[in-house]
Structure formats: C-alpha cells, structure tokens
Amino acid sequence: MLRPDPKTNNAFIYCLAEAAQRCAISVLLPCALLNHYHAVIFDELGTYPQFIEHFNKIFARSQNAGGLPSSSNVCAPWRRRSLPSASGRDLVTRMRAH
Numbered sequence: 565m566l567r568p569d570p571k572t573n574n575a576f577i578y579c580l581a582e583a584a585q586r587c588a589i590s591v592l593l594p595c596a597l598l599n600h601y602h603a604v605i606f607d608e609l610g611t612y613p614q615f616i617e618h619f620n621k622i623f624a625r626s627q628n629a630g631g632l633p634s635s636s637n638v639c640a641p642w643r644r645r646s647l648p649s650a651s652g653r654d655l656v657t658r659m660r661a662h
Contacts, residue, residue, distance in 0.1 A: 565598060565599055566596055566597070566598055566599065566601075566627075568598070571630070572596075572627070572630075573596065575623065575626040575627065575630075576594070576596045576601070576623060577594075578626075579619055579622045579623040579626060580594055580603065580619055580623075582618075582622065583615050583616075583618040583619035583622065584605075584615065584619075586614075586615075586618060587609075587611040587612075587614050587615035587618065588608070588609050588611060589605050589606070589607055589611060589612070589615045590605060590606040590607075590608075591603055591604075591605050592604045592605060592606060
C-alpha cells in the first residue's frame, strides 16, 4: 500500500525521475494510487525493461526503508491522492528542489 503523504509522494517522484534520467525515458503522465501506479512514458531508445526494473527496485527500497507498516489505517479511501502530470524535465526539476 502506498501511504498518501508528502514523503511517499516525494519518493515516488524522485525514484521515477532518477530511473527516467538513467534510462533516457520521457515520463509523460505519472500517477500514484493507493496500491499501484500508472506511468505513460516515451521510450525512444527501447530501455523500458531497464527503466521499470530500476524504478520498481529503488522505489520499493525507499518504501521498505521508511519503517512504515505494510497496512495502515492512514490509507483510508477518503485520503487517497494521485500525483499531478509532469514531463520528465518537470520531474527532474522537482527532484532537485527536494
């Protein structure tokens, strides 16, 4: 479960931007939901498998390192959030700001 809080949102954006930059992927529409995410990307070089593997690995590590329980009442339906759409450049800019 993705905890709907600024720390998780920032980790999602950071990990997505880092993986995108590493694999030369353009992220067009990212969206993190309570128990999964969606990301519309542009993969000009065919590096999607490396991108998704790297993103899933570093994001899972960031969430596991946070010491948060795997199920929590803070994930109630009325507190669900999604991330706004952003370009790869916007994600890198956000990543650098945090």
